[in-house]
Amino acid sequence: METDELIAALAADATPAKRPRLIARAVIGALCTVVLVLVLYGLRPDLIEALKSGPVQAKHFFTLFVLVGLTWLLTRAPFGERANMRPLWIAGTAIVVLWGGAAAMGSDPMGQTALACLVSIPLLALPVIGLMFAGLRHRVEPFAAERGFLTGLFAGAVSASIYAVHCIEDAPAFYLLWYTAGIAVSGAIGHLIGKRVLSV
Amino acid sequence: MRKGLVGDRRAYAQCLSLLAPRMRAMARRDLALVHANLVEDVVQEALLSIHLKRGSWDQTRPLLPWVRIIVKHKAIDLVRLVRSKAPHEPIDDHADIGAQTSDPLAGLHLEQALGRLSEKDAALVRGHAVEGLDAETLSIKFGMAPGALRVALHRALRRLADMARKDEEWKPMS
Structure with a gap:
């Protein structure tokens, strides 16, 4: 095929350019997750009371902190270059240390709903993952797997932040372990999808 | 742009x-x-x-x-x-290496990807390209409404890009 022929065919394609619209997609995905949590899971019965207590606030701060951090990491990566992953390893180490400390102080890591939590967070992340990858497909992504991983982690953090209003486990050793694991599973899903669907 | x-x-x-x-x-x-x-x-x-x-x-x-x-x-x-795909290439096959020639293989990759599209898709891409046909002529030729044709061309181009990317059968030198 000649390059001039290709250019003619491309110019003839009048379908409007697809825009990534990542922010809009992320917000819609998050709203889907909110609806799913409200409909399928419901709020924890003592939510208003619980939000007044320190440990519960700490749990919500933890998920929101992770979310803000990942948003920062995702938006900061300069176009065409690898993202700086060091903050991720630092945060991961910090979480492990905090978890060790919490567990040593007698906080219960297993709780009652560990498995539900580990499964729910990636599942609830799926709307955000689906919509964001639909947008990312329209972008030039040289480092497909890495971008997929970060996007998966971000979706996991959104999901965990929302799931937290249902979850009745407030022990630091529980959420530091299982929430983080759920977010990591979302990241792994994102890595796999990214490798397959994203490209330059 | x-x-x-x-x-x-x-x-x-x-x-x-x-x-x-x-x-x-x-x-x-x-x-x-x-x-x-x-x-x-x-x-x-x-x-x-x-x-x-x-x-x-x-x-x-x-x-x-x-x-x-x-x-x-x-x-x-x-x-x-x-x-x-081609980890080893005997140098004997490339006696002209470094010589400035017009390359018959130019554009081969996309040509092969095009060959793996369905016949209609390939014809759509070529119709525009080779013959430079306008939308009305093409829509008569393919028996499609102009709107459907537009979508079909876009999809054909997208599939072409996917084919070129995945590329399971491509043999560069044969």
Whole structure:
């Protein structure tokens, strides 16, 4: 095929350019997750009371902190270059240390709903993952797997932040372990999808 | 390119034609001499990618750095693909190495990807390209409404890009 022929065919394609619209997609995905949590899971019965207590606030701060951090990491990566992953390893180490400390102080890591939590967070992340990858497909992504991983982690953090209003486990050793694991599973899903669907 | 994004097709075609030689120069710089035969393949795939992803170009920024990155990574992908398919190439087969000839293999990659599309898709892409037909003639030829034709062409181009990317059967030198 000649390059001039290709250019003619491309110019003839009048379908409007697809825009990534990542922010809009992320917000819609998050709203889907909110609806799913409200409909399928419901709020924890003592939510208003619980939000007044320190440990519960700490749990919500933890998920929101992770979310803000990942948003920062995702938006900061300069176009065409690898993202700086060091903050991720630092945060991961910090979480492990905090978890060790919490567990040593007698906080219960297993709780009652560990498995539900580990499964729910990636599942609830799926709307955000689906919509964001639909947008990312329209972008030039040289480092497909890495971008997929970060996007998966971000979706996991959104999901965990929302799931937290249902979850009745407030022990630091529980959420530091299982929430983080759920977010990591979302990241792994994102890595796999990214490798397959994203490209330059 | 900005005009092309709001639907001025002639400006868009002109923009792509202006970009192509610069992309060729970029690709030539990125590819080692042994892979010089891939230059046109890189340019074509980068053009396809630019077309499909033009909506993500930030219009407040200059266009060329964006194009530069696409070309660079298409070059990397293609070289990787060629290496994995043809790990060993006897030098005897390349007596003309370094000689300046017009390359009959130019554009082979996309040609082969085109060959793996369904007949209708390939005809759609070619119809525009080779014969330069306008939308009305084409819609009569394929028996499709102009709107459906537009969608069909877009899908055909998208599938072409996917084919070129996945590329399971490509043998570069046979």
